[in-house]
Amino acid sequence: MNAFDAVGSERFLAALTAVPRDIGGPPRLCAACLRVLKVQRVAIAITVDFAETGWEVLCASDPIADRFEALQATAGQGPGFDAAARGEPVNVESLALIHHRWPLLGAAMDPAESGAVYSIPLQAGAARLGVLDLFCDAPGPLDGAQWAAATSVATMVTMILLSDQRAESDRAEMVLGQWWNSAPRTREIHQASGMVAAQLGVPVRDAYARLQGHAFAHGHTLAEVASDVVARRLRLSPDPDGP
Numbered sequence: 036m037n038a039f040d041a042v043g044s045e046r047f048l049a050a051l052t053a054v055p056r057d058i059g060g061p062p063r064l065c066a067a068c069l070r071v072l073k074v075q076r077v078a079i080a081i082t083v084d085f086a087e088t089g090w091e092v093l094c095a096s097d098p099i100a101d102r103f104e105a106l107q108a109t110a111g112q113g114p115g116f117d118a119a120a121r122g123e124p125v126n127v128e129s130l131a132l133i134h135h136r137w138p139l140l141g142a143a144m145d146p147a148e149s150g151a152v153y154s155i156p157l158q159a160g161a162a163r164l165g166v167l168d169l170f171c172d173a174p175g176p177l178d179g180a181q182w183a184a185a186t187s188v189a190t191m192v193t194m195i196l197l198s199d200q201r202a203e204s205d206r207a208e209m210v211l212g213q214w215w216n217s218a219p220r221t222r223e224i225h226q227a228s229g230m231v232a233a234q235l236g237v238p239v240r241d242a243y244a245r246l247q248g249h250a251f252a253h254g255h256t257l258a259e260v261a262s263d264v265v266a267r268r269l270r271l272s273p274d275p276d277g278p
Contacts, residue, residue, distance in 0.1 A: 044187050044190070044191050046071050047067055047068075047071050047187070047188050047191045050066075050067040050068075050070035050071050051064070051067040053067075053070065054066045054067055060094075061079060061093035062096075064079060064094060064192055064195065065077045065078070065094040065095065066096070068096075068167070068169075068188055069096055071184065071188055072169060072184055072185055072188060073181055073184075074153075074169040074170060074171050074185075075171055076096045076099055076100040076169075076170040077095070077100060077167070077168065077170070078092060078096065078100040078101070078103070078104045078168040079094050079095075079157070079165065079166070079192065080092045080104055080115055080165050080166055080168065081157075081165035081196075082116075082119045082163070082165045082166070090104075090107065090111075090116070091221050091224075092105070092108070092220075092221060093165075100168070100170055103152070103170070105257065105258055106140055106143045106144060108224075108256075108258075109247060109250045109251055109256050109257040110137065110139040110142075110143055110247075110251060111244075111247055112140050114126075114127050114137070114153075114168070115154045115166040115168050116166075117154070118155060118156045118166045119157075119163060119166045121156075122163055124153065124154060126151075126153050126154075126176065127151060127153070127154075128174055128175055128176050129149070129150075129151060129174040130149055130150050130151065130174070131149070134146070139251065143251070149172075149173075149174060150171055150172045150173065150174060151170070151173070151174050152169065152170050152171075153169045153170075153171075154166050154168050154169075155168075155185060155189040156189070157192055157196065158193060159190075159193050162197065164193060167188070167189045167192055169185060220258045220261075223258065223265050224243075224261040226265050227246060227261035227264035227265050228242045228243045228246060228261075230242075230265065231264060231271055234270065234271065235273055245271055246260050246261060246271075
């Protein structure tokens, strides 16, 4: 880590401490990111192996970021997915480019949306946890100093998440601390995936894919479909082409 990175890391830790105490868990990480980085919104999503349902949003700083992450989860593609899978940053300097690079995601977005998104993987060695998505209202690249700060913050977020895991001594199970507390929406997606898996007799990952497909085909977000399944307003047919 170079000198500037060390300064950026110290600023992030100071910002984390300065976030009001009534903001806890993952939203505290997003709030600290906003205090340090010159961006308008932030989201953190995880794609680790123990997340059978694939894409889990830990936090989003505002409804715009939250909706973008929800659309990525529904489409199953986007800059965040690519950054997490490749282990390298993906910069989208204009949201207009999304329609060409990720057509399913682009089809779900408002064509009039503008701005930029920068997806930075959260990883340490072979451990790939997810992605830090940064959003700017204006199109264009981050400058050198902004980019150095962003990658430094991503490193700190990764270290915090990794340090907040521990293995139970009496069982082979990962226990996750406060930074991994899922949002209610994410827990509902887990529950819906389990319900569909039981109903259709398929693995949870396949059930998750069925929820994604239904959401995309009917113009809903994954979270909206999961809510309907949990509330028993929707029951998926064994036939993938059915309701």
